[in-house]
Amino acid sequence: MNRIVFAALAGVALAASPARAELPVGASAPTFATQAALGGKAFAFNLKAALAKGPVVLYFFPKAFTPGCTLEAHAFAEATPEFEKLGATIIGLSNDNLDELKKFSVLECRNKFPVGAATPAIDDAYDxxxxxxxxxxxxxxxxxxxxDQSGKIVLVHSDMDYKDHVKLTLAAVKKLAQEHH
Structure with missing residues (x-):
């Protein structure tokens, strides 16, 4: 039964086709504040405040606890120390409610990085x-x-397959670090 559900969910994720109108590289990232969770605890996340500390990896994911989103969270959790060494903040956003995100932050993000609520306004702003x-x-x-720290988008990767998201965002953060040294 679990295999059938997994296969059905995987099929849905692969069949989904986003509108592909995300913001372009070079655009100014819309600032926002939202409720987020790290290690099961809620807090207020503010993009502008995070950018004051360094670059931000902002990744949107469809639904907590689905196969692809869980695997993507595991991959970001595993890579978090590398991102942190480069001064980057990671935050994942979805339309899940805060209670669900609190659980996801512990079980799947492994207390390594926060996940927050993507409000309709944030969804609109980032398309x-x-x-x-x-x-x-x-x-x-x-x-x-x-x-980047100035608020400019330096990488956009939109693909329902989670596999390249960590690799590509980490490469972009490394490139930023090299440019600033």
Whole structure:
């Protein structure tokens, strides 16, 4: 039974097709504040405050505890020390409620990085509505942004397959670090 559910969920994720209108490289990242969770505890996340400390990896994911989103969270958790060495902050955003995100931050993000609530205004600002058959699903597309300390977007990767998100965002953060040394 679990294999069937897993296969069905994986098929849904692969069949989904985002509108592909995410923000372009070079654009100014819209600032926002939202409720987030780290290690099961809620806190207020503010993009502007995070950027004051260094670059930000902002990744949107469709739904906590689904197969691809869980594997992506594990991959970001494993790479968190590398991002931190380079001065980067990671935050994942989805349309899940805060209680769900608190659990996800512990179980799947492994207390390594926060996940926050993607409000409709944030979804609009970053153009990450997951559209299927011409209709907004109410989920976010799997889209990763790397935002430099000045607030400019230096990388956009939108792909429902989670596999390259960590590799590409880490490469962009490394490039930023090299440019600033």
């Amino acid at each position: 990450v509505h997951l559209v299927r058959d011409g209709k907004d699903t109410g989920l976010t597309s799997r889209t990763s942004y790397v935002i």
